[in-house]
Amino acid sequence: MNANKPTIITITGPSASGKTLFAHTIHDELIDELGEDGISILSEDAYYRDQSHLSMSEREQTNYDNPSAFEHDLLTEHLKKITENKSIDVPIYCYKTHTRLNETRVFTPTKIVLVEGILLLSNKALRDQFDIKVYMDTPLDICLVRRIKRDLIERNRSVESVTNQYLETVRPMYYQFIEPSKAWADIVITRGGKNRMAIEVLKAKIRQLSKLPLQK
Numbered sequence: 001m002n003a004n005k006p007t008i009i010t011i012t013g014p015s016a017s018g019k020t021l022f023a024h025t026i027h028d029e030l031i032d033e034l035g036e037d038g039i040s041i042l043s044e045d046a047y048y049r050d051q052s053h054l055s056m057s058e059r060e061q062t063n064y065d066n067p068s069a070f071e072h073d074l075l076t077e078h079l080k081k082i083t084e085n086k087s088i089d090v091p092i093y094c095y096k097t098h099t100r101l102n103e104t105r106v107f108t109p110t111k112i113v114l115v116e117g118i119l120l121l122s123n124k125a126l127r128d129q130f131d132i133k134v135y136m137d138t139p140l141d142i143c144l145v146r147r148i149k150r151d152l153i154e155r156n157r158s159v160e161s162v163t164n165q166y167l168e169t170v171r172p173m174y175y176q177f178i179e180p181s182k183a184w185a186d187i188v189i190t191r192g193g194k195n196r197m198a199i200e201v202l203k204a205k206i207r208q209l210s211k212l213p214l215q216k
């Protein structure tokens with residue numbers, strides 16, 4: 001790893017496998033130690049394509065688990081800029097309207113960048129941007145139960161819409177794209193976002209990497 005560029009760590013795996021919880025736990029437990037320029041999180045979901053030109057019913061039909069739903073070229077370009085220590089304008093995505101907001105947020109590179117999302121290892125150009133690749137191998141039935149609970153509360157969905165979407169796209173795309181991408185992972189984590197030993201191992205590696213100097 002080059003001491004002058006940020007280290008980019010991907011945390012991938014099925015929807016509701018605990019990627020967000022895992023990334024935020026590591027971030028929150030290290031932020032005081034590493035500082036605001038030490039560690040940050042970027043989400044692949046921010047790169048869902050803008051669908052403001054489509055009606056709401058058309059947006060509801062989109063397959064959000066196919067790589068084509070994401071603007072992966074833009075994310076790849078942004079990750080390259082991060083490795084050059086350049087700031088990027090990250091889109092802001094809304095799960096309730098299924099599209100992007102008009103505004104973006106400025107993301108300033110930090111020494112460690114955690115990038116979480118479902119299809120981050122499915123695309124070679126994207127995969128090549130990651131220094132460490134982590135896959136959350138949570139059983140699919142557990143993911144489904146957690147997704148139902150989360151989507152009802154946080155994403156304005158009904159049990160019927162979550163279960164239909166699961167059968168029509170989430171599950172088939174998992175088998176087609178996500179599960180095969182596990183082969184690219186350096187570290188496979190069982191038991192989800194609360195696996196304490198896995199959190200401590202990643203934190204130790206991040207602490208070690210953070211001791212290397214970064215030239216801005």
Ligand SMILES: Nc1ncnc2c1ncn2[C@@H]1O[C@H](COP(=O)(O)OP(=O)(O)O)[C@@H](O)[C@H]1O
Pocket residue numbers: 013014015016017018019020021022146147150191192193194195
């Ligand atoms: N090990 C766990 N035990 C209990 N709840 C969990 C665990 N891991 C994740 N969750 C919960 O499951 C839901 C989905 O987790 P999340 O981290 O958002 O998954 P992802 O980012 O992979 O979609 C969240 O409500 C989260 O708090």
Ligand SMILES: Nc1ccn([C@@H]2O[C@H](COP(=O)(O)O)[C@@H](O)[C@H]2O)c(=O)n1
Pocket residue numbers: 014015016019020045048064065094095097098099117118170
């Ligand atoms: N408008 C959208 C966009 C995405 N999804 C689902 O989100 C999942 C990915 O996010 P996670 O936090 O769960 O990893 C993905 O499986 C999409 O089906 C959606 O429902 N609506």
